[in-house]
Amino acid sequence: MKTQTFSSREQQMEAGAFKRKTRIAFSVFFAMFIIGGISFYFLFNQPKSADNVQPALRSVMQANEQLFSRMFSVNRQVKLYKKPEAVPKVRVNGDVGMGADFNQATWKLKVARRPGDTLVLTIDDIKALPKREVIFDFKCVEGWDQVTHWGGVRVGDFLMKYNLTAQTAMKYMGMVTPDGTYYVGIDMPSMLQPQTILCYEMNGQPLPKIQGAPLRLIIPVKYGIKHLKRIGTIFFSNTKPRDYWAELGYDYYAGL
Numbered sequence: 001m002k003t004q005t006f007s008s009r010e011q012q013m014e015a016g017a018f019k020r021k022t023r024i025a026f027s028v029f030f031a032m033f034i035i036g037g038i039s040f041y042f043l044f045n046q047p048k049s050a051d052n053v054q055p056a057l058r059s060v061m062q063a064n065e066q067l068f069s070r071m072f073s074v075n076r077q078v079k080l081y082k083k084p085e086a087v088p089k090v091r092v093n094g095d096v097g098m099g100a101d102f103n104q105a106t107w108k109l110k111v112a113r114r115p116g117d118t119l120v121l122t123i124d125d126i127k128a129l130p131k132r133e134v135i136f137d138f139k140c141v142e143g144w145d146q147v148t149h150w151g152g153v154r155v156g157d158f159l160m161k162y163n164l165t166a167q168t169a170m171k172y173m174g175m176v177t178p179d180g181t182y183y184v185g186i187d188m189p190s191m192l193q194p195q196t197i198l199c200y201e202m203n204g205q206p207l208p209k210i211q212g213a214p215l216r217l218i219i220p221v222k223y224g225i226k227h228l229k230r231i232g233t234i235f236f237s238n239t240k241p242r243d244y245w246a247e248l249g250y251d252y253y254a255g256l
């Protein structure tokens with residue numbers, strides 16, 4: 001009897017508490033709904049930019065793009081192989097900007113630190129930096145790939161050595177062949193990725209002429225199109241540098 005009374009009282013209390021909780025839950029839900037609605041209204045009634053996207057959405061997209069490019073380039077290391085796995089006969093592909101009218105002996109690397117201020121270096125200046133070897137699976141957008149072995153200087157080390165760290169705050173690096181006919185633009189995080197090298201050796205031998213001697217780019221996080229052979233000029237930019245294959249419709253980022 002006692003127990004029953006207690007139990008029914010308890011049930012009443014519980015029913016009261018339940019009603020109260022339900023009221024709170026509905027109020028919270030309703031408040032969230034109103035806040036959400038208002039935010040949505042303001043977001044979508046912002047003046048749109050030229051490309052028809054609300055600025056708040058655009059900035060989120062840009063932040064994501066930056067975050068993703070850092071995540072997939074700097075933090076990500078491409079799989080490396082052992083020397084015997086590298087092919088002895090490396091395929092040659094692409095000869096834009098590789099004309100015969102070129103003298104390796106007088107070649108110099110031009111680094112446009114900023115407009116009107118160009119640093120000029122010799123191949124020995126570059127070879128004086130610590131040598132890094134990269135053996136990775138080189139992939140071309142045409143559908144072939146092969147494990148190849150390259151040697152050179154980390155772009156990061158190079159930029160440090162020549163006091164170009166301020167330039168790494170820029171969004172892109174651009175590279176152009178000496179004749180100006182082949183050119184690439186690459187996001188800074190991918191250039192700073194530790195496996196990216198200014199390359200002067202292949203299979204432990206001096207880089208063959210057709211493979212970009214005296215200096216080419218090896219950037220394992222990207223498809224072959226970005227591995228510019230025969231570097232003439234390097235520059236830095238906050239806007240996308242011109243890119244040979246992007247202009248022909250390929251993905252600008254060309255990441256793997």
Ligand SMILES: Nc1nc2c(c(=O)[nH]1)N[C@H]1C(S)=C(S)[C@@H](COP(=O)(O)O)O[C@H]1N2
Nearest residue numbers: 091092093094095096140182224225227229
């Ligand atoms: N100067 C220059 N660099 C270039 C090209 C080119 O046509 N000219 N082709 C690119 C492409 S599409 C690929 S797949 C690689 C091939 O490098 P490899 O010839 O050493 O195999 O170089 C890249 N670098």
Ligand SMILES: [Mo]
Nearest residue numbers: 140141224225
């Ligand atoms: Mo390629």
